[in-house]
Amino acid sequence: SQQGEEDPQALSIQEGENATMNCSYKTSINNLQWYRQNSGRGLVHLILIRSNEREKHSGRLRVTLDTSKKSSSLLITASRAADTASYFCATEGSDMRFGAGTRLTVKP
Amino acid sequence: NAGVTQTPKFQVLKTGQSMTLQCAQDMNHNSMYWYRQDPGMGLRLIYYSASEGTTDKGEVPNGYNVSRLNKREFSLRLESAAPSQTSVYFCASKLTGINYGYTFGSGTRLTVV
DSSP states (O other): OOEEEESSSSSEEEEEEEEEEEEOOOSSSSEEEEEEEEEOOOOOEEEEEEEEEEEEEEEEEEEEEETTTTTEEEOOOOOOGGGOOOEEEESSSSSEOHHHHHHEEEEE | OEEEEEOOSSEHHHHHHHHEEEEEEOOOOEEEEEEETTTTTEEEEEESSSTTTEEOOOOOOOTTTEEEOOBBBBEEEEOOGGGGEEEEEEEEOOSSSSTOOOEEEEOEEEEEE
16 A cells, blocks of 8 residues: 555646645655656656655755655756656655655646 | 666566566665556555565565575566566665665566466
8 A cells, every 4th residue: 555645646837837746644754755757767766855854955856844744745946848757755664655646747 | 887777678478477577786785676566556565675685575475476686686576477467567776774765777567468
């Protein structure tokens, strides 16, 4: 069964806009990770945030974690057509669980 | 530095046939994993190996076996393929510890007819 659940399932925006994806989970975790998957390819690790961290940045990515609400968000600023992909959150606790993903489409 | 290499990339099997999916990593990672990805679902863990010489079942191990041949290689075997095993299979590896993410291979697309 899935641990993380992403919201929305699909998101379509224009180039230059910001994209926000959310992830909720159910049990205690050590860390939460976000991955990107381009069509027909493997997953690529984007960012890891530990349970004692609240916010983390990497380039145009900003991740927040609220352990009291068991939720995380991924913000991609100034999106580009190349950001078109599926984005997955994964939670690492006693094991590693992936959500079903958010399909992001960035229109040129 | 190739990362995680999976072979083959595509495979079509008939029901009842067997095959082995190969995975190798060159990053000196201790832990290796096999996942399957089905449409509309996240990745589901089949088996994992926390270190050389150990293997453990994941969420969906039925119908599969694994071998951690050495630190670099972790293979997944389907003894008698079934249509329900049609999926995309991903191998991944990582360093031990909670501060590290996975490195994934590019996947094997398997169809069982």
